[in-house]
Amino acid sequence: MQPITGYGVCKVLDSGHPDFKVGDYVWGITGWEEYSLITSAEGLFKINHTDVPLSYYTGMPGFTAYVGFYEIGSPKKGERVFISAASGAVGQLVGQFAKLMGCYVVGSAGSDEKVNLLKNKFGFGEAFNYKKEPDLNKALRRCFPEGIDIYFENVGGAMLEAVLRNMRLNGRIAACGMISQYNLERAEGVSHLFAIVTKRIRMQGFIIFDHFHSYQEFEEKVVQYIKEGKIVYMEDIAEGLENAPAALMGLFAGRNVGKQLVVVARE
Amino acid sequence: MQPITGYGVCKVLDSGHPDFKVGDYVWGITGWEEYSLITSAEGLFKINHTDVPLSYYTGMPGFTAYVGFYEIGSPKKGERVFISAASGAVGQLVGQFAKLMGCYVVGSAGSDEKVNLLKNKFGFGEAFNYKKEPDLNKALRRCFPEGIDIYFENVGGAMLEAVLRNMRLNGRIAACGMISQYNLERAEGVSHLFAIVTKRIRMQGFIIFDHFHSYQEFEEKVVQYIKEGKIVYMEDIAEGLENAPAALMGLFAGRNVGKQLVVVARE
Structure with a gap:
């Protein structure tokens, strides 16, 4: 067997x-x-x-975070980055890469313990427990009064819809996963996709297997970050x-x- | 006033x-x-x-078709291109640009008269009347047994969802408009967005005002096409x-x- x-x-x-x-x-x-x-x-x-x-x-997850943030997200210093499932294997690193780049970083997670980790261990600028937010759109508007430049998408569904309402012009969505949708009979419908047109958003899915050519670069850079204590895991x-x-x-x-x-x- | x-x-x-x-x-x-x-x-x-x-x-519309197809769609010779609202001001040109590039082109429209135009005037490889298709997913599978490389999106909603089910790996969606959604109280939910991850799709919205730097290039090229009779309008x-x-x-x-x-x- x-x-x-x-x-x-x-x-x-x-x-x-x-x-x-x-x-x-x-x-x-x-x-x-x-x-x-x-x-x-x-x-x-x-x-x-x-x-x-x-x-x-x-x-x-580290390599996924690396490719998704740097290659798919096309980040610039000072941009506003939102990460869902942010305390997970991939999200916690995306947030730290973004911080190292001088971005403002917000994460969502599903418990107060995780939110606490995001803020106090991983150095996120802000974090919220999505289960305690009656209105995700409002939660995002509170954390991003000027909108989101980059969304690192791990969950899909209602969170994606709320994010679309809060994206800035020329925003990027690096679509890594949509875990909220995996075990549903029929995936939730996402509205507000027209924001992709009006805000000129680029939403791009990626799978790490396509990116092995960047692996050595990733390993050298991130092992160094770990040794220097710039990244915790x-x-x-x-x-x-x-x-x-x-x-x-x-x-x-x-x-x-x-x-x-x-x-x-x-x- | x-x-x-x-x-x-x-x-x-x-x-x-x-x-x-x-x-x-x-x-x-x-x-x-x-x-x-x-x-x-x-x-x-x-x-x-x-x-x-x-x-x-x-x-x-001509310039929109030009930027959307060539710059956002990143087309390659021989790729499979689908255009919704294909007989409209923009769609008819996207289809003809794609034909000139050696792509296989299919369009959808809302009447048999328009479908006839697509096939017999604009030279589309295939076309269908979406109002007569009980199942858009099946209509697309029939026209694209090997899937869609590029979708030129003009309508949104149920058509977008059906397209996502039929996209090929590394497909591109150039999101130009979503006319089916403009006058709805609440936009339709689109499911199957997880295909963006699994198929590594890039979906990108664009608005022509961002692309005036390409206008002269467009005008020279397309006026030439018109004079040579390579494009009808x-x-x-x-x-x-x-x-x-x-x-x-x-x-x-x-x-x-x-x-x-x-x-x-x-x-």
């Missing part, structure tokens, strides 16, 4: 491939299992910098493979605080 | 501006009236080529200023066939 797969970090125990030798650490698609037999090197990356936590290499670690299904379900309920990881083994 | 304004073509009867002299033809924003006093030269253009019909200079002419209100209303009911004009005077 094929195991369920996902992104993981592994140590090489045996290898027939010249690029990977015993003792190397690698990240890429692995099974939800203690030992994985990986038969193709495609999508498998050797870890070059082992002086940052190895867990940071699990999956591509928050993980939510479930212990033991037996807790993986619950951790996965928790993502859709918003139970994770930071990037959701499952520790299979600590060595 | 200020007159209602709109785009018009006029002959200069008197001028205190060095760029415009008596007898020149100009186009730009004018009043709905027989004689207009124009106090600012901003947005007023001298007509350089009087060997094409002067009516062609009324407004900017269809107008729907209402006679007399007294018929202007009905002509305007007709646009929203789709009564016009081709670009709607009102002749104030034929001199």
